[in-house]
Amino acid sequence: MSDTQTMIENRPPSVATLFTQRVDATPDAEAFRYPLPSTTADGPSEWASLSWRETADRVYAIAAGLVALGVRSEDRVAVLSTTRIEWIIADLGVMCAGGATTTVYPSTNAEEAAYILADSGSRVLVAEDATQLAKALAHRADLPELQHVVVFDAEGVDAVIEAGAGADDGGADDGGADGDEAGFVLTLDDLEKRGRAHQEAHPSAVKDRIDAITATQLATLIYTSGTTGRPKGVRLPHDNWSYMAKAIAATGLITRDDVQYLWLPLAHVFGKVLTSGQIEVGHVTAVDGRIDKIVENLPVVQPTYMAAVPRIFEKVYNGVSAKARAGGPAKYKIFQWAAGVAREYAKVTQDNFRRTGTASAPFRLTAQHKLADTLVYGKLREAFGGRLRAAVSGSAALSPEIGYFFAGAGVHVLEGYGLTESSAASFVNPGEAYRTGTVGKPLPGTEVRIAEDGEILLRGPGIMDGYHGQPEKTAEVLEADGWFHTGDIGELSNDGYLTITDRKKDLIKTSGGKYIAPTEVEIQFKAICPLVSNLVVVGAGRNYCSALIALDEAALLGWAAENGLAGRAYAEVVAAPAVTELIQGYVDQLNEGLQRWQTVKKFRILPRDLDVEHGDLTPSLKLKRPAVEREFQGLIDEMYAGQNER
Incomplete structure (x- = not known):
């Protein structure tokens, strides 16, 4: 057996065990860097750091706090927040308590957030702030299993609670963010204080929970953002993450000396897996999920x-x-x-x-x-x-x-x-x-x-255990x-x-019987046209292909300033004949490299870019083709009026 096979096959039973092994191995090494909240409003942020020992102190306090709240083995605890250091330590705390983290994108609307909370049966919600708390309170009557909400940022929480209580007799009128025992809402600081008190009374509480975790026990429930239909809950047990940690380390791509910049959504599996690799290898991760700060943060x-x-x-x-x-x-x-x-x-x-x-x-x-x-x-x-x-x-x-x-x-x-x-x-x-x-x-x-x-x-x-509560889909x-x-x-x-x-499911079959892979055409166009943001190739059941083209606002307005269209709004610029002529040139260049049946015969420039807010993209920025085609069906119909062109 090779060293790689040995490392992978002799993996620990849980992420919690993996974490304790890392803490024991390098307690004083730097684990995380994060921007201080007091410095994030304007100007460059000041950064703080946590060692593995300091991280563990908070993680175990959160775990003990959840145990004190009644969280049992495999109970779901949802996290609804942007990527930040608290997301990571809360997630580790959930797993060290033997619970399972349900991840929810912060951009998820109240209705879908409530669906995920209900479908997962989450007993606790960890919410970033008052805005995210309000999503749960808006549907509290539909969430009988939800017992507590823990908030990272307390500002504005009391007002949301009062508003929720006024709108719904079942609202959170039995406590505020003050950590009162009967309270529905408490802060992360309150939870950690409860946890430390629980640790004093029950010193082995967290260790006992960690020791009891099995490889097949549920660790994470991630709802696919879904390019169509309701999201499905993907059940990922502890062994999945332990395997990923060992397998990533075995590739040799990351080392103890690395510094990772982590900004991806931790609600997404791509962001989540990066934390497993880090724990196994023990390198530093700088955490800041604000996309508008990437350029500033990198240097x-x-x-x-x-x-x-x-x-x-x-x-x-x-x-x-x-x-x-x-x-x-x-x-x-x-x-x-x-x-x-x-x-x-x-x-x-x-x-x-x-x-x-x-x-x-x-x-x-x-x-x-x-x-x-x-x-x-x-x-x-x-x-x-x-x-x-x-x-x-x-x-x-x-x-x-x-x-x-x-x-x-x-x-x-x-x-x-x-x-x-x-x-x-x-x-x-x-x-x-x-x-x-x-x-x-x-x-x-x-x-x-x-x-x-x-x-x-x-x-x-x-590979997952299956879809939560959906054996037929599994x-x-x-x-x-x-x-x-x-x-x-x-x-x-x-x-x-x-x-x-x-x-x-995205392969297009034209009325002439030819199969076309739209992604292949779309990525070729992105390499040719420096102004494009998104391209959607259409043509299923049609006798030629067409495209909906969304342009990058910053790049387009830069071009506009040099071509007699300075000062105009995005929607005005994209409607200008000069822009259509410009994009036609790039489409012609694209078509030169395509088979005849792949070529884009007609296109329309969209009046806005595609984005998550309008439902065009998933939170991980994947294209939701059916949604885009429904939204812009009128433009598609224009391109196929008559369908005489071949």
């Missing part, structure tokens, strides 16, 4: 690795391109040249590494790359903090051309692949041997095969022998690298 945190979704890399690329264009024709020409050199250099070096094991390039290209590095790439790396060794991209497909650009510029984007049902990290590119355009190789211990229809099937310790995707049907179409190379083609 301060100076991460050695971070994870992101493709939209972030697309926005960075478009932003750099727009900035170069604003600098004048000469500067923009230099950027375009440097971008071309980056792509060529990345393709050549990756190909040579694949064939010879050495990432080499011809002398002329190497010289060009060195000059481009001085002029362009160095500044780009500094914007990421100057120490970024690798960035992991997941949740959706990244355009290979954008990936090659970053690779050639020295920002190594390692694409990975997984689903909520597979605990996120099923595949990842292997460090120096990464191949842009693929999602890499399976993690140690994960099996993969491609079905006859091209669907990717997975089996291994990371049976649709999980075979008796453990093979999970991902719903994604892909190809596996002879040496084990996986390429994702599309979602099985």
Whole structure:
């Protein structure tokens, strides 16, 4: 048996045990950095840190507090908050109490939040602030199992409680955020105080809970954000996370010396799995979920690795391109040249590494790359903090051309692949041997095969137990022998690298019988057009393909300022004939590289960008095609009026 197999197979029974082992091994090492709340309003934030011992002190106090509130083994405790240090310590506290964390996106509306709380049977809700508390109080009568709400930030909570009590006789009128024993709402500080008192009275309470946790015990209930229909609760036991922790460490991609910048939603499986890897390896994680602070935080945190979704890399690329264009024709020409050199250099070096094991390039290209590095790439790396060794991209497909650009510029984007049902990290590119355009190789211990229809099937310790309370839905995707049907179409190379083609359900079949993978066309367009934010290819049952195009507001308004449209609002600019003409040029360029049946015959520019708030994207920024098509059905009908064009 190999060392890797031994490490993975001899994994601890629970995340709680994994955490205690980390605390015991490196109690005084730095574990987390986080911005102080008092400094986050304006200007640069001041950061504080926690050692593993200090983290454990709070985690165990929270765990004991939950035990004191009556939380039992596998009882669900929901967390409704943005990504912040309290999210992580609350989650660990829940698991150390033997409970299971139900994750809820902070952007979830009150109705859907109530659905998740009710469906999960959550007994406690950990809410970020008064805004999130109000979602629970608005539907408290529908949540008979909910016994307590714990809030991170107390400001405004009393007013929400009073309003809730006035609107509903069953409201929280038996206590405020003062930690009174009978109170429905208490603060995180109150919970920790209760926990410490419980620890004094019952010193072994938390240890006993941790020791009793089994590998098959539920640790996390994550509701798929769902591109269609109601979200389903994915049941992930402790063993899933213990396996992920060991398997991620076995890849060698992260080390004790790393500093991770974590901003992804912890309600999403991608963000959640990053904490497991950190606990196993013991490196530092800087936590701040405010997306508008990423650019400001990177030079301060100076991460050695971070994870992101493709939209972030697309926005960075478009932003750099727009900035170069604003600098004048000469500067923009230099950027375009440097971008071309980056792509060529990345393709050549990756190909040579694949064939010879050495990432080499011809002398002329190497010289060009060195000059481009001085002029362009160095500044780009500094914007990421100057120490970024690798960035992991997941949740959706990244355009290979954008990936090659970053690779050639020295920002190594390692694409990975997984689903909520597979605990996120099923595949990842292997460090120096990464191949842009693929999602890499399976993690140690994960099996993969491609079905006859091209669907990717997975089996291994990371696969879910099933959907919460939905055995029939579970049976649709999980075979008796453990093979999970991902719903994604892909190809596996002879040496084990996986390429994702599309979602099985998203494949378009035209009226002419041709199958088209819309994602393939969409990511090609994103590499061509620096103004695009989102593209939705339409054409199922039609005799040609069309597209709905949403433009990036910052990039578009930058272009508008240079082309006689300065000072106009976004909606005015996108309606201008000059913009349609500009985008037509990019569509023509796209079509040159497509098969005839894939080409986009017509398009419409949307009056706004697609976003989470309008229901166009999931909280993890995945496209909700049915929702977008319903919203803009009138524009689609315009493009197919008559359907005579072929």
